[in-house]
Amino acid sequence: MALLEIQGLTYRAHDKEILTDLAFSMDAEEIHALVGTNGTGKSTLAYLIMGCEGYRPASGEMRFDGKMISGLKIHERAAIGIAMAWQEPVRFEGISVREYLTLKHREADPSHYLEMVGLSPELYLGRMVDKCLSGGERKRIELASILALRPKLAILDEPDSGIDMLSTQDIINVINLFKQNGSAVLLITHREEIALIADRASQLCRGGIVCSGSPREVAEYYKSRKCLVCDGEVCHE
Amino acid sequence: MSELNDLMKAFGEAGGDRAVLDNHEIAHLAASGHKLLSMNSVEGLEVDAKEARTGISARVAVKEGVKLKNPVHLCFGVLHNKGTQKIRMDVTFERNASARFIAHCLFPKAEKVRHIMDAVVDIGEGAEMQYSETHYHGPYGGIEVVPKAVVRVGSNGRYFSEFTLVDGRVGTLDIDYAIEAGENAVAELTARVFGHGSDAINIKEKVVLSGDNARGLIKTRVAIEDDATAEVTGITEGNAAGARGHVDCMEIVKDRAVARAVPIVNVTHPLAKVTHEAAIGSVDKRQMETLMAHGLTPEEAVDVIVRGVLT
Secondary structure (H helix, E strand, O other): OOOEEEEEEEEEEOOEEEEEEEEEEEOOOOEEEEEOOOOOOHHHHHHHHHOOOOOOOOEEEEEEOOEEOOOOOHHHHHHOOEEEEOOOOOOOOOOEHHHHHOOOOOOOOHHHHHHHOOOOHHHHOOOEOOOOOOHHHHHHHHHHHHHHHOOOEEEEEOOOOOOOHHHHHHHHHHHHHHHHOOOEEEEEOOOHHHHOOOOEEEEEEOOEEEEEEOHHHHHHHHHHHOOOOOOOOOOOO | OOHHHHHHHHHHHOOOOHHHHOOOOOOEEEEEOOEEEEEEOOOOEEEEEEEEOOEEEEEEEEOOOOEOOOOEEEEEEOOOOEEEEEEEEEEEEOOOOEEEEEEEEEEOOOOEEEEEEEEEEEEOOOOEEEEEEEEEEOOOOOEEEEEEEEEEEOOOOEEEEEEEEEEOOOOEEEEEEEEEEOOOOEEEEEEEEEEOOOOEEEEEEEEEEOOOOOEEEEEEEEEEOOOOEEEEEEEEEEOOOOOEEEEEEEEEEOOOOEEEEEEEEEEOOOOOEEEEEEEEEOOOHHHHHHHHHOOOOHHHHHHHHHHHHOO
16 A cells, blocks of 8 residues: 555646646655656645645545545644655744754654754754754754654655755765655655655656656656756647 | 742742852842842942832942852842832943843732832943843733833943743733943843733833944844734934944734834934844744644644744
8 A cells, every 4th residue: 555645636726727637656665756847836746745724635635544634734644644844944933953853752862863964963952943044954954853753754845955065965865864764755856866866756747747667767758858947848748 | 938038939939049049159139019128249249229118229330340250130029919119220330340130020929010110221331231131920910010221331332131021911011221322332132022811012122323333133022812912112223333233023913912013213324224124923824834744733833933932
């Protein structure tokens, strides 16, 4: 049985169809890369799976671990094992990194998870999760917080954006750590070297999956379409 | 039990350490209503306090060049359910003096209580004063708190003030602080207040940057719920070359509460710069979603965000 199973998912915003009759599935402990040009609906799919406010499907079914999740609120989905790291994580005044990493599991060792994302506990535990952190630092802390939750499915929306090139391998290591900890990863990325670490990949184009397979196959397909801006004409011809 | 013991009991219940009053190396002044209960001074600090039926007056001076190792504790309160406490403070920091003052204001049973603080503070050249005032109020809301301060910060002087009222009902709060900062002086005012029920919060803070390169920051964090109201006025004037000021106000509103922010920036010198930001509204949606995606319920998420803002 698939961990995540999506059938016939359609989502509209402001009278525009963003996702159309989308089918998608993921297995437990699988890293699945989702690629596609800007505006194809990758983040929208992530928000729909997480259950973010304002993201309700017009039609379709989403099952997680055998359970229908369309009617569940975001924290109820978190409770059954779905977690998400946003592309641009928000900042919080007055909340320390230590508190942030132990929000739900107070017994978790925050140092352990900071080390996993390459940050020194000595330097970061006492700092605030506010605007004093750089974009890259904030993203690493978000990844650490999701690792600490030990979810069944971690949705990582462009975990590599805002991270310097030299740290690409660190991010790859972190994504692999999710798998080692028993989590499946839905990995949204624009970088081929990151996508290639996945077990499977899918390309999203104009609201639907147009290609699924090994990351290399999907990368080759994607590059062959030369779609700098997605108008869907090539993939959907 | 003596009044001092009662005050210290309330102090302990509010998280304070009563041992500070027994330590002769730590200066303190404790008063309940208009009665002085205990006082201790240390070398380099002069305290002259008097009690009268109309209130307490105290003159405090930190002598030239003295840097007090331990903070000075001020412990004020009205322990009965009714009463008035008026305090007049004249504080002088002589040249290059430095000290930290911690004021604990305790009103655990207040049903009809007035607390009026009137302070005049003079920070001399190169001196630094850190002042933090934390209030612990009871659950009844029958209290009126009126802190007023006029502060002059001399050249190269530094003044940092923090006002915190997040425990218990606020009642009626009417803060009025006015600071004037001289050449290269720094003035930072921070206020954190959490209002519930029918609490009424009025905060007016003014920083006048009258010396070249003076710096000022007014930071206000208010959360209100139920039928509480809040009006925050932050005024900064930049009147000299290189003066830099900022007003930063955030108010979180729940239920039927009503908040208003009035940032006023006034610049009279072409080389001065004053900025402001004000955010009023319910709890940020993205923050809520992020915390809920970490497994917190909506109620837990709001608590974490509000607690963070008021920390």
